Amino acid sequence: MYFNWGKSLSSEGDNLDYHLLVYHCLDVAAVGTILLKDDKLLLQKFKEHIPLNDEQIISLISFYLSIHDLGKFSERFQNLQPDLLVSLRGHDSNRSYNLRHDSMGFYLWKMIWQNAWDENWLCLDKSTFDSFDWNDLILPWIKSVTGHHGNPPKPYMNNGLAVDQNELFIQEDLVMASSFVKKVSSFLLKDAFKDLSGPEGYEYEFDDLETAFKNTSWLLAGIVIVSDWIGSSNTYFNYLSKPLPLEEYWEKYALPSAEKAMNNSGILPSTVSHSTGMDILFPKIDVPSPMQNHISNCPIADNAQLFILEDSTGSGKTEAALCLAHRIMARGIANGIYLGLPTMATSNAMYERLMNSYNKLYEYDTFPSLILAHAQRHLSDLFRESIGTEVHESSNYGNASSEDTTVSFQCSAWVADNRKKALLADIGVGTIDQALMGILPSNHQSLRLMGLSRNVLIVDEVHAYDPYMHKLLCSLLEFHASLGGSAILLSATLPIKHRQELASHFCRGLACPRNSIYSEKYPLATHVCENGLSENQIEPRVGTERTVNVEFFNDEPSVRERLVKCSIERKCCCWIRNTVDDAIKAYDTLVSELGKDSVILFHARYVMGDRLKIEDDVLKTFGKESDIQKRKGKVLIATQVVEQSLDIDFDYMVTDLAPIDLIFQRAGRLQRHCRDRNGALSDLDERGTPLLGILSPKLDGEISVDWYSDMFPKGAYVYQSHGQLWLTANLLAESGKFCIPDESRYFIEGVFGKDAGIKVPSELKVLDERAYGDAMAQTSMANFKSLNFSQGYERSGTQWLDDVVTPTRLGESVNIRLARFEDGIFVPMVKSDTFSWELSQLSVSGGRIRYPDDYGKEVNELVQKVQDSMNDKGKWSILIPVFSDDGTNWKGTAKDKYNRQVRLVYNSEFGLCINKE
Numbered sequence: 002m003y004f005n006w007g008k009s010l011s012s013e014g015d016n017l018d019y020h021l022l023v024y025h026c027l028d029v030a031a032v033g034t035i036l037l038k039d040d041k042l043l044l045q046k047f048k049e050h051i052p053l054n055d056e057q058i059i060s061l062i063s064f065y066l067s068i069h070d071l072g073k074f075s076e077r078f079q080n081l082q083p084d085l086l087v088s089l090r091g092h093d094s095n096r097s098y099n100l101r102h103d104s105m106g107f108y109l110w111k112m113i114w115q116n117a118w119d120e121n122w123l124c125l126d127k128s129t130f131d132s133f134d135w136n137d138l139i140l141p142w143i144k145s146v147t148g149h150h151g152n153p154p155k156p157y158m159n160n161g162l163a164v165d166q167n168e169l170f171i172q173e174d175l176v177m178a179s180s181f182v183k184k185v186s187s188f189l190l191k192d193a194f195k196d197l198s199g200p201e202g203y204e205y206e207f208d209d210l211e212t213a214f215k216n217t218s219w220l221l222a223g224i225v226i227v228s229d230w231i232g233s234s235n236t237y238f239n240y241l242s243k244p245l246p247l248e249e250y251w252e253k254y255a256l257p258s259a260e261k262a263m264n265n266s267g268i269l270p271s272t273v274s275h276s277t278g279m280d281i282l283f284p285k286i287d288v289p290s291p292m293q294n295h296i297s298n299c300p301i302a303d304n305a306q307l308f309i310l311e312d313s314t315g316s317g318k319t320e321a322a323l324c325l326a327h328r329i330m331a332r333g334i335a336n337g338i339y340l341g342l343p344t345m346a347t348s349n350a351m352y353e354r355l356m357n358s359y360n361k362l363y364e365y366d367t368f369p370s371l372i373l374a375h376a377q378r379h380l381s382d383l384f385r386e387s388i389g390t391e392v393h394e395s396s397n398y399g400n401a402s403s404e405d406t407t408v409s410f411q412c413s414a415w416v417a418d419n420r421k422k423a424l425l426a427d428i429g430v431g432t433i434d435q436a437l438m439g440i441l442p443s444n445h446q447s448l449r450l451m452g453l454s455r456n457v458l459i460v461d462e463v464h465a466y467d468p469y470m471h472k473l474l475c476s477l478l479e480f481h482a483s484l485g486g487s488a489i490l491l492s493a494t495l496p497i498k499h500r501q502e503l504a505s506h507f508c509r510g511l512a513c514p515r516n517s518i519y520s521e522k523y524p525l526a527t528h529v530c531e532n533g534l535s536e537n538q539i540e541p542r543v544g545t546e547r548t549v550n551v552e553f554f555n556d557e558p559s560v561r562e563r564l565v566k567c568s569i570e571r572k573c574c575c576w577i578r579n580t581v582d583d584a585i586k587a588y589d590t591l592v593s594e595l596g597k598d599s600v601i602l603f604h605a606r607y608v609m610g611d612r613l614k615i616e617d618d619v620l621k622t623f624g625k626e627s628d629i630q631k632r633k634g635k636v637l638i639a640t641q642v643v644e645q646s647l648d649i650d651f652d653y654m655v656t657d658l659a660p661i662d663l664i665f666q667r668a669g670r671l672q673r674h675c676r677d678r679n680g681a682l683s684d685l686d687e688r689g690t691p692l693l694g695i696l697s698p699k700l701d702g703e704i705s706v707d708w709y710s711d712m713f714p715k716g717a718y719v720y721q722s723h724g725q726l727w728l729t730a731n732l733l734a735e736s737g738k739f740c741i742p743d744e745s746r747y748f749i750e751g752v753f754g755k756d757a758g759i760k761v762p763s764e765l766k767v768l769d770e771r772a773y774g775d776a777m778a779q780t781s782m783a784n785f786k787s788l789n790f791s792q793g794y795e796r797s798g799t800q801w802l803d804d805v806v807t808p809t810r811l812g813e814s815v816n817i818r819l820a821r822f823e824d825g826i827f828v829p830m831v832k833s834d835t836f837s838w839e840l841s842q843l844s845v846s847g848g849r850i851r852y853p854d855d856y857g858k859e860v861n862e863l864v865q866k867v868q869d870s871m872n873d874k875g876k877w878s879i880l881i882p883v884f885s886d887d888g889t890n891w892k893g894t895a896k897d898k899y900n901r902q903v904r905l906v907y908n909s910e911f912g913l914c915i916n917k918e
Contacts, residue, residue: 223451374431482510
């Protein structure tokens with residue numbers, strides 16, 4: 002067993018320095034051992050499922066971790082370094098590496114199982130279960146550890162053919178692997194398996210034990226990834242090729258090195274402070290809101306639980322959630338928090354808010370970690386300033402062309418990808434997508450799931466999710482509860498149906514009865530735990546109650562006339578449009594009337610560099626601390642980018658007709674801060690009752706099937722339930738106003754309630770039925786793509802296929818990078834000292850742009866050269882070359898999802914315009 006290398010590194014001269022495989026296996030096992038000893042909560046999650054004590058569970062997991070790289074005993078793997086193979090085994094080989102070593106380990110275990118049973122290497126109680134039953138118990142965890150590169154063992158070879166395990170190994174491989182398993186089990190495993198028969202006089206049911214091992218296989222799959230990452234560090238685990246007794250290496254090298262590595266990893270939990278309360282976390286809040294008072298004193302359970310907090314904008318839900326999460330942490334049932342938000346902009350804002358308060362969640366002498374997690378986090382100056390330069394180690398198996406990515410390269414990539422690491426941090430802030438990936442068959446999903454299970458999951462803006470994301474969130478709550486995790490969901494007003502679905506899935510994870518949701522009160526705090534469900538009405542926060550008057554427009558010229566009048570009166574205004582194209586058209590027309598200095602365009606189709614500049618300008622012009630003179634007379638034409646992400650406010654606002662929940666959300670930016678008549682911040686608002694304009698088709702006369710699409714031909718594809726749009730307009734027109742929070746539930750249920758559709762005109766019901774069918778299809782798609790918790794960590798059906806991307810959002814966007822042609826070369830659209838290509842990137846609908854065009858041999862070669870020079874080789878984006886005659890308008894082409902050519906025009910004023918040929 003000492004004749005195999007586990008890691009290698011080229012040294013001076015052409016010599017290869019290497020670390021024996023058996024030592025690397027023990028390094029990884031030692032890391033897992035230290036992790037479980039120091040993270041009592043993680044250990045407890047196993048104890049809740051498996052009837053063993055602390056020492057037995059740790060010894061059991063340590064053994065499994067030690068055999069994670071069984072596949073490297075294969076001559077096929079060893080031949081990746083032919084010189085080492087000859088040096089260690091004394092012969093060469095022509096056997097190719099046709100299946101990655103982690104998956105090979107699974108099949109090697111299956112081949113040696115019978116010998117392990119016959120000779121009882123694992124000290125199994127054969128009187129309790131037979132060979133087949135014990136195999137069924139052991140295999141779920143075998144799949145976990147032999148899936149340590151991010152997904153379960155493959156059932157097919159690199160060439161696509163089914164695995165023939167007899168072809169993978171030679172007898173020499175099996176002998177050496179067997180020798181290692183037999184030896185390592187003798188001092189790591191001890192009698193853990195034997196005690197699974199239970200206390201004297203009692204035996205656990207086989208089905209219960211099998212379920213327990215399947216359920217915990219998700220956790221173990223995450224632990225082995227972390228342990229392999231840290232255990233592969235050349236910094237802490239020095240290469241050793243001298244044979245030593247395994248017990249000696251374990252005690253003298255593996256455990257001490259693992260302890261040092263873990264103490265510096267940032268993965269071990271910080272000590273939670275038991276001084277909780279709003280006054281501790283937020284001392285500047287003199288008078289907590291009613292919701293904040295409630296969560297500071299409400300009963301909380303001693304195990305996994307769900308809170309749903311519904312309250313209006315400005316009520317302090319976020320602070321309430323953080324205080325509540327801290328109370329849960331202080332109970333010892335969570336180590337930290339992950340905040341999942343709907344957008345990157347909201348994530349950045351939350352990260353900034355937490356910078357000065359998160360350390361109060363922990364004891365003063367600890368150093369908790371705070372990580373920002375989303376695809377563009379590295380473009381946040383605040384985030385970059387808060388982290389040091391990370392060490393990137395390099396090592397390889399000596400075969401750069403092989404498909405077996407080296408452990409050390411994966412470590413470096415994993416460290417650099419803080420989106421994955423964020424769920425292991427004490428406090429992680431990012432998009433909800435990072436958490437949703439934990440229940441989808443995506444690479445390293447178990448890492449996310451394991452990290453999340455240690456934390457309280459806080460999800461904001463829950464009302465904003467479409468049916469697909471809503472269903473994924475339901476599945477995530479079920480997984481999270483099954484692994485003992487708690488969650489807090491924040492929302493404006495949720496339809497009762499949605500609240501029931503979220504609570505029911507959490508209860509399913511807890512394996513407890515699902516009680517019915519019934520309260521129509523608002524604001525509301527719902528609490529779900531094993532002991533039942535409670536719904537508590539909360540008084541609204543003083544100052545959040547407000548009435549918004551509504552006026553309707555039936556054509557765009559009337560809206561423009563109103564905005565021009567407001568601008569002349571020195572009021573700052575906003576028109577929120579439902580599509581980018583409509584926003585660009587409105588901006589172009591208003592500029593002709595008011596001039597460029599008075600109108601700002603803001604939407605999502607700018608390259609990131611331009612978008613960040615515009616966002617900064619929007620905040621300076623319309624934000625809370627904006628200059629009085631800068632605000633006066635300014636008009637913002639925007640899309641949904643301002644619904645949730647920015648703390649801005651306007652004297653007057655118009656919105657295209659949208660569903661009622663989005664109308665409320667958009668109205669939250671109308672007179673958001675108290676100001677005097679001149680626009681200066683004030684204790685009292687002197688601008689009068691807020692007035693919201695709504696651009697809507699007429700409600701009187703005959704309602705045709707084209708009622709909405711005639712006015713909004715592109716918006717009709719964004720919001721496809723036109724009956725709900727009619728209900729929204731009808732309710733608001735009848736009332737002429739809405740009162741928050743008193744009428745919130747009335748309007749929400751009036752549009753989304755189970756009987757609301759009765760009032761929809763018959764011509765629109767056809768469209769609503771179609772939209773309902775689409776929603777059900779989205780829900781079915783989410784069900785199909787979500788992993789099955791009870792199945793355990795394994796491949797099934799069409800899941801985990803190579804090159805199949807499982808999105809967290811339907812209609813997933815495509816990242817494109819714009820390369821402008823200058824002086825015979827292509828350069829980034831945005832010039833910057835750092836991240837030029839990322840700043841020249843934007844996201845577009847995958848339907849409108851899906852592929853690059855064929856630009857001819859010369860241009861294609863230049864494009865390829867540019868991609869090769871990028872840090873990520875352009876792997877996650879489409880590079881589109883653009884050309885300009887005037888230095889302002891940059892033109893190019895691409896292909897849509899039907900492979901049809903589309904023409905693109907980009908400039909920093911309008912953003913990207915896309916036109917079909």
